[in-house]
Amino acid sequence: xxxxxxxxxxxxxxxxxxxxxxxxxxxxxxxxxxxxxxxxxxxxxxxxxxxxxxxxxxxxxxxxxxxxxxxxxxxxxxxxxxxxxxxxxxxxxxxxxxxxxxxxxxxxxxxxxxxxxxxxxxxxxxxxxxxxxxxxxxxxxxxxx
Numbered sequence: 001x002x003x004x005x006x007x008x009x010x011x012x013x014x015x016x017x018x019x020x021x022x023x024x025x026x027x028x029x030x031x032x033x034x035x036x037x038x039x040x041x042x043x044x045x046x047x048x049x050x051x052x053x054x055x056x057x058x059x060x061x062x063x064x065x066x067x068x069x070x071x072x073x074x075x076x077x078x079x080x081x082x083x084x085x086x087x088x089x090x091x092x093x094x095x096x097x098x099x100x101x102x103x104x105x106x107x108x109x110x111x112x113x114x115x116x117x118x119x120x121x122x123x124x125x126x127x128x129x130x131x132x133x134x135x136x137x138x139x140x141x142x143x144x145x
Contacts, residue, residue, distance in 0.1 A: 016087050
């Protein structure tokens, strides 16, 4: 069974990859762009020497697999048109427009600036050096009176 996506689906996924905002906090290895890119690439076959050693080691740590595995089960799941439409609606802020956040939820009376500070902290944390992270951690645990 070959790994083929319809051309219009490939184009839609590529547009999603280009338009999806980069998350500076999330590691690149688990980014949405990486996931979408993996849906475009065919699965990589393992080398024969690597495969036998890997399967031998894995046999000690995993439950026995059923013998009736087909080639289709080894392929990554494809994105359906419904999945692509949902991702596109996230990019277009469809749900934010349809279900706006009330002001008393966004700015609670007990701490009106809480979410603004949280967003600011995430933005700053993405560009903070290792030394700055360590100094903030130590500074947060030591309080001078």
